[in-house]
């Protein structure tokens with residue numbers, strides 16, 4: 001059986017009642033919470049920080065929290081999110097001067113580490129740190145906003161990343177983020193993804209459970 005994970009991006013949740021939204025999406029069958037952190041520097045948008053992650057833990061959220069850092073620099077935020085209860089912490093390699101060191105920092109703080117690749121960025125930065133990765137995240141939209149369309153060239157990149165992971169012999173999750181819907185999720189899985197972020201497709205729907213069930217059904 002495949003170990004697929006569905007990680008709703010709370011970027012599209014109603015922030016005025018975030019705790020309830022996260023409870024609802026987990027009760028509806030989600031596996032993880034995808035937590036988008038934007039700093040109006042690395043990306044042209046501003047979202048939420050470690051206090052909100054900590055608040056979700058205090059609220060009682062026990063599911064893995066998958067923190068996607070779209071910030072520059074990354075090391076201070078890594079420390080703060082590890083303290084705040086993050087499970088995975090991923091960052092964009094161009095946002096750290098010392099990628100290897102930042103990855104080690106994440107693991108040293110007891111979290112799982114990942115690198116994120118923008119649509120136009122090649123996978124080179126992952127090649128020599130495969131032993132320090134728990135996840136590779138491919139952006140299938142340009143980072144900064146929810147509700148964008150999936151960029152089809154990401155399918156070839158997923159195949160490339162899957163081959164890289166296979167050759168490394170490491171156990172590394174392959175996550176996709178941006179424009180994932182019930183209609184394209186099967187094709188994305190066939191290209192090699194095992195972890196699926198979906199924001200607008202889930203939170204803009206009236207019935208979260210119905211969308212998540214449809215996604216799982218299409219995953220087979």
Ligand SMILES: O=C(CO)[C@H](O)[C@H](O)COP(=O)(O)O
Nearest residue numbers: 143144146147178179199200
């Ligand atoms: O990292 C992100 C944007 O930078 C979000 O996780 C992503 O866009 C999810 O939203 P959607 O499923 O609506 O595309």
Ligand SMILES: [Fe+2]
Nearest residue numbers: 009036068177
């Ligand atoms: Fe994200």
